Amino acid sequence: MTINIGNTAFMLLCSSLVMLMTPGLAFFYGGLVGRKNVLAIMMQSFISLGWTTVLWFAFGYSMCFGPSWHGIIGDPTYYAFLRGITLSSMYTGNDAGIPQIVHVAYQMMFAIITPALITGAFANRVTFKSYFLFLTGWLIFVYFPFVHMVWSPDGLFAKMGVLDYAGGIVVHNTAGFAALASVLYVGRRQKVELKPHNVPLIALGSGLLWFGWYGFNAGSEFRVDAVTASAFLNTDIAASFGAVTWLFIEWFYHKKPKFVGLLTGGVAGLATITPAAGYVSLGDAALIGILAGLICFYAVALKNRLGWDDALDVWGVHGVGGLIGTIFLGVFASKAWNAGGADGLLLGNTTFFFNQCLAVIISGIWAFVFTYGMLWLINLFTPVRVNPDHEDRMDEQFHGEDAYEAAYV
Known part of the structure; x- marks a missing residue:
């Protein structure tokens, strides 16, 4: 198989876009928390850029796409430290003609943001x-296995015909x-912040997420x-219809159009x-956006x-969104839009x-149960929850830095 220059260049661009989503997420979350906790929440995103890459290089890619063990997980030693992947190695998942190096990079960006x-x-x-330990364990026991089961040709769900574009x-x-499991384990904040500290920062993050998507x-x-073109347009259609639908509902209840609600x-x-995105029609994408x-x-x-x-509605937006989107795919998918x-x-x-x-229920249950159990286990070795007195000033307490240091002088 020879390299297809156009497809390879496109996938390198897409890898860059997905990478940009993690800083975008950091800005999005940073604007939503209090001004003295901005760096703590942003650092939790940025550490994934570094540490997830290390794990991906060492064994993550191999666990996801190496030879299968009963369709559940790949052999962690097969591509360990990206062994055997050279300039001439080609991605064999389709006939797109892209180097395996590009596949490694693209899938790594997904592992970083999740x-x-x-x-x-x-x-x-x-x-x-405790988050650093959580990040490590969650990737190994939740993310890597489900990537293999769903996206590896030998994966359990892939062989069942489950699709997840x-x-x-x-x-x-x-x-x-x-x-959701982490919320129930960790418990409520001592002081619940109802208002974001920086809406323009949320808008910046939202824009970067939308662009990277x-x-x-x-x-x-x-x-x-x-199909690439339809997935691109479906992405924008669903996002736009979702944004406007949320805006109108919130406008109805609160009598004012809310910018954060729109985002x-x-x-x-x-x-x-x-x-x-790559399996449904443009009209169905609009309907999915409204329902979202x-x-x-x-x-x-x-x-x-x-x-x-x-705190930042991860379950309500991402968990429920992923669940219903997978079910909607089961309803609206059409070979007319992707043979x-x-x-x-x-x-x-x-x-x-x-x-x-079945796939979305199993994945949700496993992610919930394992997360709850892992946090309990981590707490045996190091406290998971911060001291309540430090909740409203985590930047200074844990990192010795302030996002807006001049404001406190």
Whole structure:
């Protein structure tokens, strides 16, 4: 197989876009927390850029895409330290003609952002040391296995015909339900901050996420063709319809259009279309965006009513978005829009719909149970929760830095 220059260049660009999403997430979360906790929450995203890359290099890529053990996990030694991957190694998942090095880089960017998503749920409450341990364990026992099961050709769910175009199951559902488990384990903040400290920072982060999401979704075709273009446009359509739907619902209840609500609805639309972006029509993408704005808004409202202190609504936006997006894929998928995909429930394929539901339920339950148990285990060795007296000044207490140092002089 020879290198396709166009596809290779496109995938390098998409890898860069997905990388940009992690700093975007850091800005998004940083604007939502208090001004003396900005660096602590942002650092939790940026440490994933470094440490996840180390794990990916050492054994992560091999666990995800190495020879399969019963369809559950790849052999961690096969590509250990990227052994055997050379300039002439080609990605064999399709005939796109891209070097395996590019596949390693692209998938690594997904691994980086996924655990960073979880951090918004326990903002202001978890020590950096315990988060570092959590990041390591969660990647090894949750993220890597589900990447293998869903995206490796030999994976358990892949052999069942389960589809996940860009991470509804692998990224958003697992992260969202891990976030819920962490919220229930860690408990509520002593002082719940109801207002973000910097809305322009949230807007900046949201814009970077939206921009990077084109690489997240369109790049998951691993080549440039008509499906790539439809995934790109579906991403924007769903995000836009999700944003406007959330805005209108919140406007109705609060009598004022809320900027943060508009941005949050956009992210909900992005998360929900992710598993379906390359498998559904443009009209279905619009409908999915509307349903994302509607359902995720009320999921957040339910969370508030139940008293769950998911500080930045990770479960309501990403967890619920990934769950319903995967189910909607089971309903709306059409081979007319991707011959390599499947027909969904509306076209008579009940087996595909059932398998989509089964995969998203199993992944959600495992992510929840393992996360809760891992936090309990970590707490035996080092405190998971910060001292309540330090919740509102974590930057100074844990990192010896201030985001706005001049403001305190």
